[in-house]
Amino acid sequence: MPNALAEDYSILQISLVQNIQKYDYRLKRYQISYSIVLLYCSDSVNFNELSNCIRCTDRLITLDKYTCAIVFDSTTAETGQLAANNFLEYFKCTFCSSQYFTSIVNANHYDDIDSMIPELFSQLYDTIENNTMALSS
Numbered sequence: 001m002p003n004a005l006a007e008d009y010s011i012l013q014i015s016l017v018q019n020i021q022k023y024d025y026r027l028k029r030y031q032i033s034y035s036i037v038l039l040y041c042s043d044s045v046n047f048n049e050l051s052n053c054i055r056c057t058d059r060l061i062t063l064d065k066y067t068c069a070i071v072f073d074s075t076t077a078e079t080g081q082l083a084a085n086n087f088l089e090y091f092k093c094t095f096c097s098s099q100y101f102t103s104i105v106n107a108n109h110y111d112d113i114d115s116m117i118p119e120l121f122s123q124l125y126d127t128i129e130n131n132t133m134a135l136s137s
Contacts, residue, residue: 012064012067012121016038016061016063016117017114019059019061019069019071020034020059020061020071020113023059023071024113027107027108032073033075033076033107034072034075034106034107035072035075035079035081035083035084035104035105035106035107036070036105036107037069037070037080037088037102037104038102038104038120038121038123039067039069039070039100039101040067040100040101040124041066041098041099041100042066042100043066043097043098043099045065047062047068048060049094050070050087050090050094053086053090054072055072055073057073058072058073058083059073070084072084075106077106077109080104080106081104084104088100088102101124102124102127103121103123103124104120104123105119
């Protein structure tokens with residue numbers, strides 16, 4: 001894992017957990033699932049440029065200048081994967097020279113966010129270590 005990401009690992013996790021509380025509440029209360037994509041870019045990126053390619057119910061969360069998360073609201077594992085692929089196609093067109101790594105989880109596969117978020121970061125770590133750009137499932 002790049003040193004910057006490894007050093008900020010716990011800070012980024014805490015920030016993400018704080019930003020997805022609303023989605024987690026809706027899952028527990030109304031069974032409205034969501035998926036989260038974690039995106040690490042080797043270059044500093046202005047992630048705000050990507051906000052126009054997601055639905056208004058989704059959320060782009062900038063964690064630092066290299067890392068962002070996208071919450072795809074009301075998605076299953078399959079529809080979350082489709083939304084993530086569409087988002088990444090847009091990302092590739094917008095930042096074509098940047099190398100990026102991703103991971104994805106769906107909230108239905110986890111008991112709580114305390115197990116889901118570390119798994120999301122662990123998948124990202126593995127993706128970076130293996131130098132693969134494909135989404136993890």
